[in-house]
Amino acid sequence: MAQRTKLADVARLAGVSSATVSRSLNYPNLLKKDTLKRIQDAIVRLGYVPNSAGRALASRRTQTVGLVVPTLDHAIFSRFTQTMQTALAESGYQLLIASHEYNPTLELSGARALIERGVDALVLVGLERSPALDELLTQSGIPMLATWALDRSGKSASVGFDNHAASVLAARHLLALGHREFGVISGFLHHNDRARARVEGVREALGDAGIKLSAASVVEQPFTYAGGRDGLRALAALSPRPTAVLCGNDLLALGALMECQSLGLAVPQEISVVGFDNQELASHFAPGLTTINVPAADLGRVAAGTILQLLAGDVVQAPVELPIELVVRGSTGPPPTPGRP
Amino acid sequence: MAQRTKLADVARLAGVSSATVSRSLNYPNLLKKDTLKRIQDAIVRLGYVPNSAGRALASRRTQTVGLVVPTLDHAIFSRFTQTMQTALAESGYQLLIASHEYNPTLELSGARALIERGVDALVLVGLERSPALDELLTQSGIPMLATWALDRSGKSASVGFDNHAASVLAARHLLALGHREFGVISGFLHHNDRARARVEGVREALGDAGIKLSAASVVEQPFTYAGGRDGLRALAALSPRPTAVLCGNDLLALGALMECQSLGLAVPQEISVVGFDNQELASHFAPGLTTINVPAADLGRVAAGTILQLLAGDVVQAPVELPIELVVRGSTGPPPTPGRP
DNA sequence: TTGTATGCGTTATCAT
DNA sequence: ATGATAACGCATACAA
Numbered sequence: 001m002a003q004r005t006k007l008a009d010v011a012r013l014a015g016v017s018s019a020t021v022s023r024s025l026n027y028p029n030l031l032k033k034d035t036l037k038r039i040q041d042a043i044v045r046l047g048y049v050p051n052s053a054g055r056a057l058a059s060r061r062t063q064t065v066g067l068v069v070p071t072l073d074h075a076i077f078s079r080f081t082q083t084m085q086t087a088l089a090e091s092g093y094q095l096l097i098a099s100h101e102y103n104p105t106l107e108l109s110g111a112r113a114l115i116e117r118g119v120d121a122l123v124l125v126g127l128e129r130s131p132a133l134d135e136l137l138t139q140s141g142i143p144m145l146a147t148w149a150l151d152r153s154g155k156s157a158s159v160g161f162d163n164h165a166a167s168v169l170a171a172r173h174l175l176a177l178g179h180r181e182f183g184v185i186s187g188f189l190h191h192n193d194r195a196r197a198r199v200e201g202v203r204e205a206l207g208d209a210g211i212k213l214s215a216a217s218v219v220e221q222p223f224t225y226a227g228g229r230d231g232l233r234a235l236a237a238l239s240p241r242p243t244a245v246l247c248g249n250d251l252l253a254l255g256a257l258m259e260c261q262s263l264g265l266a267v268p269q270e271i272s273v274v275g276f277d278n279q280e281l282a283s284h285f286a287p288g289l290t291t292i293n294v295p296a297a298d299l300g301r302v303a304a305g306t307i308l309q310l311l312a313g314d315v316v317q318a319p320v321e322l323p324i325e326l327v328v329r330g331s332t333g334p335p336p337t338p339g340r341p
Numbered sequence: 342m343a344q345r346t347k348l349a350d351v352a353r354l355a356g357v358s359s360a361t362v363s364r365s366l367n368y369p370n371l372l373k374k375d376t377l378k379r380i381q382d383a384i385v386r387l388g389y390v391p392n393s394a395g396r397a398l399a400s401r402r403t404q405t406v407g408l409v410v411p412t413l414d415h416a417i418f419s420r421f422t423q424t425m426q427t428a429l430a431e432s433g434y435q436l437l438i439a440s441h442e443y444n445p446t447l448e449l450s451g452a453r454a455l456i457e458r459g460v461d462a463l464v465l466v467g468l469e470r471s472p473a474l475d476e477l478l479t480q481s482g483i484p485m486l487a488t489w490a491l492d493r494s495g496k497s498a499s500v501g502f503d504n505h506a507a508s509v510l511a512a513r514h515l516l517a518l519g520h521r522e523f524g525v526i527s528g529f530l531h532h533n534d535r536a537r538a539r540v541e542g543v544r545e546a547l548g549d550a551g552i553k554l555s556a557a558s559v560v561e562q563p564f565t566y567a568g569g570r571d572g573l574r575a576l577a578a579l580s581p582r583p584t585a586v587l588c589g590n591d592l593l594a595l596g597a598l599m600e601c602q603s604l605g606l607a608v609p610q611e612i613s614v615v616g617f618d619n620q621e622l623a624s625h626f627a628p629g630l631t632t633i634n635v636p637a638a639d640l641g642r643v644a645a646g647t648i649l650q651l652l653a654g655d656v657v658q659a660p661v662e663l664p665i666e667l668v669v670r671g672s673t674g675p676p677p678t679p680g681r682p
Numbered sequence: 683t684t685g686t687a688t689g690c691g692t693t694a695t696c697a698t
Numbered sequence: 699a700t701g702a703t704a705a706c707g708c709a710t711a712c713a714a
Contacts, residue, residue, distance in 0.1 A: 004482075006691055017701045022693060032699060047480045052458045053403065054691030056394035057706040064437075064458070071423055078419035082412055085440055094454055096405075096437055099426055106430075113435055117393045117405070139388045141345075347707055358685045363709055373683060395707030398690045 005046045013042040025050065056118055065307055066096045066114030066122045068107060070192075074223060075250065076296040077125070080147075083300025084123070091308055093120075102191050108133045115140050121307050127151055127158070128193040143310040147303050148194055150319040157310060159302050159320040163194045166292050166324045167201030167246065170274045173290065173326060174244040175209050179272065182206060183242035184218040185231030185252045195248055202246055217242060221252060228255020229262075236263060236271075247275040253289060290328045298322055346387045355383040366391065397459055406648055407437045407455030407463045409448060411533075415564060416591070417637040418466070421488075424641025425464070432649055434461075443532050449474045456481050462648050468492055468499070469534040484651040488644050489535055491660040498651060500643050500661040504535045507633050507665045508542030508587065511615045514631065514667060515585040516550050520613065523547060524583035525559045526572035526593045536589055543587055558583060562593060569596020570603075577604055577612075588616040594630060631669045639663055 011018040016035060023030055024039040031039075042048075056062045065088055072078045085095040096119055098110030111133055114122060121143040129137075137144055144156055151158035174182070184202055187195045203213045219234050221227030228251060235242050236259075247253035253275025257267060265271050267289070274290045302320055309316055352359040357376060364371055365380045372380075383389075397403045406429055413419045426436040437460055439451030452474055455463060462484040470478075478485055485497055492499035515523070525543055528536045544554045560575050562568030569592060576583050577600075588594035594616025598608060606612050608630070615631045643661055650657055 008691085018692080019694085019702075020700055022691095023700085026693080030699075035699080047476070049453065049477075049481065050457050051398075051691050053394045053397035054706090055693075057392075057398055057691080057708090058693035060693095060706075062394065062458075072413060072419045072426070073423040075416070075419075078413045078416075078422075081419075082414040082440060085413070085438060086442070089439065089451070089454070094437060094439070094458060096435060097426060098430065098435070099423060101427070110430070112390065113430070116391050117403075117435060135388070136390075140390065348709095349707085359708080360686075360710080361684055364684085367709075371683075376684080392707050395690090396709075398692090398707075399709040401690075401709095 005048045006051065007048075009046055010039065010042045010048050013046065014039045061120055062118040063092055064094045064096050064117065064119050066098070066111070066117070066119035068098045068100065068110050068114065068122065068124050070102050070125060071099050072097070076294060079296040080300040080303075083297045084304045087301050087304035088307070091304075093308075102188065104130045104133075104191050107191075108136070112136060115142060121145065121311055123147055123303060123307060125149075126193045127156075128191065143307075145303060145307055145310065145316075147299060149197070150321055152319060154317050154319075157306060157316040157319075159299060159306050159322070161294065161299075161322045161324045163197035164201040164204075166294075166326075167198040168205040169324075169326050170246055170290070170292055171202045171205035173328065174246075174272060174274065175205070175211075177244075177272065179244040180211060181240050181242045181244070182211070182213060182217060183235035183238070183245045184213065184247075185228060185235070185245060185256055186218060186220050186248040187223045187227075187252070188220050198246075198248060223249055223251050225251055225255035225258065228252040228257075229259040230255075232256040232259040233263070236265065242271070244272040245274070247273060250275050250291075253291070257289060290326065293325050293327055295322050295324065346389045347392065348389075350387060351380065351383045351389050354387065355380045402461055403459040404433055405435050405437050405458065405460050407439070407452070407458070407460035409439045409441065409451050409455065409463065409465050411443050411466060412440050413438070417635060420637040421641040421644075424638045425645045428642050428645030429648070432645075434649075443529065445471045445474075445532050448532075449477070453477060456483060462486065462652055464488055464644060464648060466490075467534045468497075469532065484648075486644060486648055486651065486657075488640060490538070491662055493660060495658050495660075498647060498657040498660075500640060500647050500663070502635065502640075502663045502665045504538035505542040505545075507635075507667075508539040509546040510665075510667050511587055511631065511633055512543045512546035514669065515587075515613060515615065516546070516552075518585075518613065520585040521552060522581050522583045522585070523552065523554060523558060524576035524579070524586045525554065525588075526569060526576070526586060526597055527559060527561050527589040528564045528568075528593070529561050539587075539589060564590055564592050566592055566596035566599065569593040569598075570600040571596075573597040573600040574604070577606065583612070585613040586615070588614060591616050591632075594632070598630060631667065634666050634668055636663050636665065 007018040007021050011021045016039060021039055024036055028036055069077045069081060072081060088095055096114055096117060098114055100106035100110050108130055123145045125148050127146055127149045146156050146158040147160055149158060149160045150162060184199055186199050189196050199218060206213050216238060219231045221231040228247060231252060235245055245256055247256055253273055256273050260267050260271055267273055299322060306316055306320060348359040348362050352362045357380060362380055365377055369377055408422060410418045410422060413422060429436055437455055437458060439455055441447035441451050449471055464486045466489050468487055468490045487497050487499040488501055490499060490501045491503060525540055527540050530537050540559060547554050557579060560572045562572040569588060572593060576586060586597055588597055594614055597614050601608050601612055608614055640663060647657055647661060
């Protein structure tokens with residue numbers, strides 16, 4: 001039953017050639033009003049739906065964009081994906097998705113699967129990829145866009161923000177408040193250049209202030225509330241105890257906040273927490289939380305626009321940098337006593 | 342540069358016919374070990390990637406599953422999608438996604454776009470669809486799976502849970518606590534049969550107890566924190582004021598909780614709140630929140646499995662019902678004084 | 683076990 | 699403005 005009526009069926013019913021029907025789909029203004037209408041009637045009558053495999057084979061384009069993300073199960077990526085898919089759909093493009101859960105092997109196979117399916121362009125997250133994937137990308141010659149990071153080398157088009165600069169911003173803010181003991185709860189750094197850039201930003205900003213970030217004060221945890229809890233517990237056990245904690249995303253930050261409460265640590269009086277990602281809850285349940293808001297939805301929109309440019313043949317070299325903002329809530333509280341154990 | 346090497350190129354390099362190369366891909370065990378190896382070497386040497394348009398045209402299958410969801414920007418759907426895509430990828434299927442933001446027109450065009458692209462099967466959310474979509478589905482003859490709802494009529498395969506029963510469960514719980522005045526904060530009911538089933542469940546359970554749910558005590562709001570806030574404010578203004586509020590999802594429930602706090606209403610002493618969806622935050626920041634946990638990840642896994650069965654030609658008639666659970670937190674608090682204004 | 687030949691549904695070139 | 703026809707890359711029935 002599947003995929004019955006074809007171009008030729010419509011052509012027969014409309015009394016024209018299949019070439020004309022094809023044109024009615026792709027260049028309707030080339031046809032005489034009358035025949036166009038006859039064809040369109042036939043299409044409706046038959047419930048004809050074009051077969052894009054045939055179309056792809058003949059036209060060498062699939063009207064499909066591939067997206068390879070770490071996971072859809074983080075708000076930032078699902079929002080990003082949602083926005084992109086809506087924007088692309090408006091231009092007649094469909095989104096084909098692969099996720100790899102931060103596993104380079106899965107990223108490679110996912111990208112390969114998308115390329116096999118003939119995506120007209122490919123969107124990736126981050127700049128880091130395995131040599132095999134790099135080779136696959138250059139061999140395929142498919143237009144590629146890196147997201148959530150900026151490719152300053154200009155090797156590939158990119159839209160994102162400066163993860164490094166963002167955490168420098170946050171660290172300086174905390175330094176200005178008088179903090180001297182820091183902790184970082186990060187996601188796993190393996191195969192996550194964004195997370196690494198964030199940690200590096202902290203390290204650098206602190207270094208400029210003559211403060212060294214010890215290995216023990218950077219803990220890697222899964223991107224979950226539990227990860228945030230565990231991370232904070234580990235940091236709280238250090239001596240001296242950090243008075244400021246930077247978290248890699250909202251789940252980690254909120255988990256850390258919960259654990260602070262469980263441990264009886266006042267935020268931000270005894271400990272300050274900074275989290276990446278936009279978390280509406282923060283303003284209400286966690287007035288002491290400072291956040292670095294990342295523009296996931298904007299990124300999706302801009303990425304879609306850039307992809308369309310690439311597909312139009314434009315050469316997009318310069319990275320498109322989106323602004324991030326540090327949102328400080330409840331900063332009126334007293335600064336923490338630095339160095340208190 | 343795109344999509345250079347083809348089957349024939351590999352065949353030439355390996356010194357075989359293209360048919361043999363095709364077989365090496367689809368039925369490797371039909372080939373002599375030696376020739377298979379020669380072919381595979383050639384494939385690697387050339388960096389050959391199959392063109393699935395050609396494959397789809399010839400085989401009439403795309404190894405692609407279409408998913409039409411309301412949005413990826415709600416945790417339940419992104420988690421569902423993520424799980425499904427992972428499970429399907431393990432069986433060599435790719436997921437093609439369309440989202441419609443609760444707009445029937447977009448749902449139709451999305452489904453059409455997916456069918457055009459030749460998806461082997463289609464996954465939809467809910468049972469309600471426009472007549473046009475229904476016709477499209479039957480005309481196309483594509484295997485279809487309804488999710489997040491149970492098709493008791495057996496017209497289509499379905500995996501989900503009983504939204505109606507779930508809210509009956511919640512309402513009875515609140516009745517048992519002594520509540521007599523109820524409010525409901527729902528998402529928009531238009532084109533959302535799950536939301537309607539939830540409200541109906543409440544209405545029915547209350548009706549059994551001789552309580553009528555007035556029109557004013559059911560408010561429709563967008564699925565956001567702000568929606569929850571606005572909804573609760575509206576309900577709190579009613580006289581008599583509801584002592585128990587049921588919310589359509591986690592965002593609405595948390596928004597309602599925030600507003601309770603802003604209004605100085607103690608939860609659950611003065612007002613009880615019940616929210617659909619699994620919300621980890623609840624146990625910490627909102628100990629008075631009772632939740633109906635929905636198994637988004639399980640649904641994704643089961644849906645993927647069912648789709649694979651359908652693709653294998655199995656006839657899946659009976660709806661697959663997943664269990665839901667009512668999680669009561671902080672129920673030790675005193676029951677609210679019923680009917681207090 | 684492998685090769686030959688044909689067709690899948692559409693687009694695009696070239697006529698008319 | 700429209701028609702005839704040759705690709706597009708692969709799978710498969712049939713032959714060998």
